[in-house]
Amino acid sequence: MSAARDKLAAERISVIGLGLIGGSIVRGLRAAGYTGPIQAGVADAAEAKRAVELGLVDRAETDTAKAVAGATLVVVAVPIGAMGAVFAELAGAIAPGAVVTDTGSTKLSVIENARAGMGPGIGHYVPGHPIAGTERSGLDAGFAQLFDGRRVILTPTPETDADALSRVEALWSVLGARVSEMDAAHHDEVLAATSHLPHVLAFTLVDTLARMAERTEIFEYAAGGFTDFTRIASSNPELWSDIVTANHDAILPVLERYIGDLEAVRTAIASGERATLAATFGRAKDARDGLAAERG
Numbered sequence: 001m002s003a004a005r006d007k008l009a010a011e012r013i014s015v016i017g018l019g020l021i022g023g024s025i026v027r028g029l030r031a032a033g034y035t036g037p038i039q040a041g042v043a044d045a046a047e048a049k050r051a052v053e054l055g056l057v058d059r060a061e062t063d064t065a066k067a068v069a070g071a072t073l074v075v076v077a078v079p080i081g082a083m084g085a086v087f088a089e090l091a092g093a094i095a096p097g098a099v100v101t102d103t104g105s106t107k108l109s110v111i112e113n114a115r116a117g118m119g120p121g122i123g124h125y126v127p128g129h130p131i132a133g134t135e136r137s138g139l140d141a142g143f144a145q146l147f148d149g150r151r152v153i154l155t156p157t158p159e160t161d162a163d164a165l166s167r168v169e170a171l172w173s174v175l176g177a178r179v180s181e182m183d184a185a186h187h188d189e190v191l192a193a194t195s196h197l198p199h200v201l202a203f204t205l206v207d208t209l210a211r212m213a214e215r216t217e218i219f220e221y222a223a224g225g226f227t228d229f230t231r232i233a234s235s236n237p238e239l240w241s242d243i244v245t246a247n248h249d250a251i252l253p254v255l256e257r258y259i260g261d262l263e264a265v266r267t268a269i270a271s272g273e274r275a276t277l278a279a280t281f282g283r284a285k286d287a288r289d290g291l292a293a294e295r296g
């Protein structure tokens with residue numbers, strides 16, 4: 001950890017996008033004792049003023065080129081749909097040798113944006129994804145401990161420079177995260193199943209129920225499992241429309257499979273096949289309990 005701290009102490013950090021993730025990064029850096037300069041790229045002048053007033057950053061700019069001027073490590077934490085424009089603005093604006101990383105929930109689409117924007121500088125780009133977040137968005141949603149003990153997946157490309165990779169690893173270890181590496185296509189498949197599909201299901205279930213006539217009563221008696229669905233369904237709709245659109249190739253096969261399994265459950269319910277229901281629910285319980293036991 002102290003090697004990571006020493007490595008990070010030499011950086012001048014710029015964070016583009018000060019929402020839940022970017023705001024948590026800058027808060028976490030200060031809480032971890034990073035005393036170097038932090039500059040930020042933000043969406044509007046009011047947010048720039050507020051970020052500086054709150055003491056989250058030393059300087060905040062609405063112009064990306066100004067926001068990254070002099071930075072040695074740039075973290076792009078904007079919605080997936082804004083990544084392309086930001087990477088295009090980075091080209092020509094970042095200092096030679098500066099390392100760029102991102103926090104996007106999908107990886108192949110952001111790597112494509114980075115290739116288009118950074119051109120021959122792509123070796124200094126390290127794709128990343130913190131597997132940590134909440135249903136909240138914006139500057140006030142961030143908190144310093146968000147990444148503490150959580151996983152961060154880095155998906156280096158064949159061009160990714162080893163020094164750039166180790167500098168991004170240092171950033172996340174100082175924030176308390178456990179860093180691992182994965183191929184980008186595999187990342188998108190794993191996250192399609194474990195994060196993107198569950199969000200699609202939660203949004204859709206809550207929408208279905210909210211549009212039913214008994215809406216008030218349903219939400220009044222919401223308890224247990226349904227509360228978890230409603231929390232996830234209160235995630236940012238714009239952010240999630242971007243994620244699901246960008247990762248449609250990986251989401252569709254697992255969604256189709258789920259629809260098939262759900263149809264089998266519907267048939268079992270309609271025809272009173274209790275044994276089929278018990279078998280399906282039992283396999284799910286075994287899978288979940290087996291996982292919990294493996295993790296101790």
Ligand SMILES: NC(=O)C1=CN([C@@H]2O[C@H](COP(=O)(O)OP(=O)(O)OC[C@H]3O[C@@H](n4cnc5c(N)ncnc54)[C@H](O)[C@@H]3O)[C@@H](O)[C@H]2O)C=CC1
Binds near residue numbers: 041079130141
């Ligand atoms: N929400 C979550 O739990 C997680 C989100 N992520 C990913 O991290 C990224 C950021 O997500 P959040 O922080 O949750 O979103 P957010 O909506 O809280 O924050 C994004 C911020 O970027 C700003 N922004 C948009 N375009 C910009 C631009 N061109 N220049 C400067 N700022 C700009 C917005 O004004 C907003 O403040 C996304 O790519 C998301 O997929 C990753 C892990 C968890």
Ligand SMILES: O=C(O)C(=O)Cc1ccc(O)cc1
Binds near residue numbers: 130132135195
């Ligand atoms: O709030 C929750 O339960 C989440 O699942 C947070 C989250 C959202 C997006 C990610 O890419 C990673 C984690």
